[in-house]
Structure formats: C-alpha cells, structure tokens
Amino acid sequence: MPSPEKTSRGAIVAAGRDILEAGGREGLTMQSVATRVGVRAPSLYKHVRNRAALLAAVSEAAVAELAARLEGTDGSLEELVRAYRGFARDRPEGFRLMLSQAAPPEALGRAADPVLRACAQLAGEQDALDAARLVTAWATGFIGMELAGGFRLGGDVDRSFEYGLARMRRALGPA
Amino acid sequence: MPSPEKTSRGAIVAAGRDILEAGGREGLTMQSVATRVGVRAPSLYKHVRNRAALLAAVSEAAVAELAARLEGTDGSLEELVRAYRGFARDRPEGFRLMLSQAAPPEALGRAADPVLRACAQLAGEQDALDAARLVTAWATGFIGMELAGGFRLGGDVDRSFEYGLARMRRALGPA
DNA sequence: CGATACGTAGCCTTGATGGCTACGGGCAAT
DNA sequence: ATTGCCCGTAGCCATCAAGGCTACGTATCG
Numbered sequence A, B: 001m002p003s004p005e006k007t008s009r010g011a012i013v014a015a016g017r018d019i020l021e022a023g024g025r026e027g028l029t030m031q032s033v034a035t036r037v038g039v040r041a042p043s044l045y046k047h048v049r050n051r052a053a054l055l056a057a058v059s060e061a062a063v064a065e066l067a068a069r070l071e072g073t074d075g076s077l078e079e080l081v082r083a084y085r086g087f088a089r090d091r092p093e094g095f096r097l098m099l100s101q102a103a104p105p106e107a108l109g110r111a112a113d114p115v116l117r118a119c120a121q122l123a124g125e126q127d128a129l130d131a132a133r134l135v136t137a138w139a140t141g142f143i144g145m146e147l148a149g150g151f152r153l154g155g156d157v158d159r160s161f162e163y164g165l166a167r168m169r170r171a172l173g174p175a
Numbered sequence C: 001c002g003a004t005a006c007g008t009a010g011c012c013t014t015g016a017t018g019g020c021t022a023c024g025g026g027c028a029a030t
Numbered sequence D: 001a002t003t004g005c006c007c008g009t010a011g012c013c014a015t016c017a018a019g020g021c022t023a024c025g026t027a028t029c030g
Helices: A009-027 A030-037 A041-046 A051-071 A077-090 A092-100 A105-123 A128-147 A157-172 B009-027 B030-037 B041-046 B051-071 B077-090 B092-100 B105-123 B128-147 B157-172
Strands: none
Touching: A009 A030, A009 A051, A009 A092, A030 A041, A030 A051, A051 A077, A051 A092, A051 A105, A077 A092, A077 A105, A077 A128, A077 A157, A092 A128, A105 A128, A105 A157, A128 A157, A128 B128, A128 B157, A157 B128, A157 B157, B009 B030, B009 B051, B009 B092, B030 B041, B030 B051, B051 B077, B051 B092, B051 B105, B077 B092, B077 B105, B077 B128, B077 B157, B092 B128, B105 B128, B105 B157, B128 B157
C-alpha cells in the first residue's frame, strides 16, 4: 500500500458509532468523524461514498452487535427480549438508527434467527414467523417508546415490561 | 391587526405536513415551507422559533389527527388498531415523526384515552395501563417495521398482522 | 514511475440572525 | 369628530456559519 493510510473504513465506522451515541444522528457530521480519526473531512470520501452510506454502515454495525448479544443468551424468549432491551439501553442512538435504516438482509437474518428458533418452540413451526413478528414488534415498540420518553401516564415502566413479557408468552402458547 | 398577514402559524404547519409527506423529514426545509405559503424563508421565524419547533408542531398535528381517527371508531380493540394502521398508511412520515418527537402530554393523552378504555374492558381496570402499553407497543412496532421495509423474511404481512391482533386479544383476556 | 491516500480550495444548500420598510390600529391633541 | 403621531407586527434583503460534496494538486511508498 503506497502512502501509509492514516485511517480505515473500520475506524471510520467505529468513530461514527461513538459520535452517534454522544451527539445523536444530527451530531454525526463528516467533519466530526474526520476529526476523530485524525483526517480531513474530504478524505473520508475515499472510504465511504457519502454521509448516507456512513449512516448505513453504522446502522449495520449496530445490527451486528445486537445479533452477537442475542447469540450470547440461552435462547429463551425472556433472555432474548431482555438482551434486546439491554442493547437499546447501551446504544440508544444505534437502536434508533437501526430502525430507520433498512439493514442488509444477511445482518438482519442473523439477528432474527435466534428469535425465530425460540418462537418455533413456543408456537410451533407453522406459526414461527408470525409469532416472531409479534414478539419483535412488541419489544421494538416498547423499547422505542421507552427511549422516546413515552409512557408518561405514570405507572412503573419495568412492571409494564414484565407484564408484557408474561402476556406475550401466554399469547404464543397453544390456545 | 396591523399589516395584513400573508401567512399564519396554522398555514405553516399545514404546509409543513404536506411537504413532510411528499419529501420526508429531510425534504422539510424552511425554504420549501416558505415557498409553499408564499413567503420568504426568514419570515417564517416570526411565527416559528426554528426548524426543530416546526417539526415539533407538525408532529403534534399528526398526533391530533391520530386521536381524531381513534375517536371515530367504535372503540373495539380491532377497530382502534386498524385505525392506527390506516393512519400510518396515509401519513407514513407523520407517523415516523410522531415517534421521534415527544408530543405534549395533553395531545398524547387524547390519543391514548380510547385505547385505555378498550383495555380496561378486556384486562380489567387494574391492568388497563399495562395492557394498553402492550397493545400500543405491539401496534407501533409492527407498523413501524412495516413502513421501514422490515418483514423481508417472506410470508404474508397482513396475515402476520391479523395473527398478532388475535393473539393480542387472547393475551389480554383472563388467564 | 505509477498508484494510492490525503490535503487544499471552493461550491452549493440550508439554518439562522439583524436591520430595514410598510402597514394599520390606538391614543391624544386639536 | 378629526387629525396626526407612536408603536407593534409582518415581511423583505443582506448576510453569516456550517455542512455535504467535488475537483484537483501533492506526497509517499512499492
């Protein structure tokens, strides 16, 4: 490699992830990323097509991290959902970005797989996909509202979460 | 009223709503709004503090419209959720914006009220709030993923929706 | 010497501010 | 009652700052 590279795509994405969590989506500017990796802003375009592509890459990295966390559980419904919520707590902006950017199918599939397996056990192979969508939609919606500062009608949010989890398990079981 | 006004806050918010749906959040620029209401961009700042405030106002208008739609149903769980989904189909960008902006409590409360009532009937007054959060989270998550182009693992999305609705009703009933 | 990574300069768009002008109603003096 | 001034409001023009992005030059290594 001629001219020793001062940065790399990986470093850029990692910096983007950190900046995203620190300053939100708006704070993630090409300038800020360039400064953090020790380079001028235009140089980033040698590694990333444009800002949208950078956001997509950061989003994909978030999905990958989520998948890894899910794979680190025992595969039970409760553990999976709690791991999902834990991820959102640690990387709230990454969670939000993930939802607004369509991730590539393969990364998405890796994250979806353990959920599908758990749902197949609970609801049967036939209904596994529908059941997974039920659980995923509930968890995603709950966490999203929690992060957005919803749930302002009082009550204990953790209690609502456990209530939902219990009812979800019941909903998936045999009629 | 001195100096006949060429526009008003209401007209600005309405224009913002239309532009949002046409061009997404990024397309909603002060310039575009100003052009549509027949004014120069700086003049908007006499009516709205800044772009963030405009987005918040448009978001609040979306919540209000959703509340009106929910109030127009018969109050059953199915009707409420279908009305929610219909709103999201008609105003996808408004739906997204609504989720990312924390709406003022009163507007939120108006939209939440019919859901709370339906859930009180199904799950009892005790669990009404938790039940409403369960239903709202599921519906919000489902619709959000649907709009974001999730659900790419095949299968019939409408079928998954009806499956979820049926299971949700079962989950809320007595054990 | 050729390829590659980075930098400098600059363009365009967009958000935002400041200062100016035009309008029109209220108030007081006549 | 009429007249004339004051002042608040709304809009415009000029302008700035910041950010995304491109074109092109330059340095460095194999």
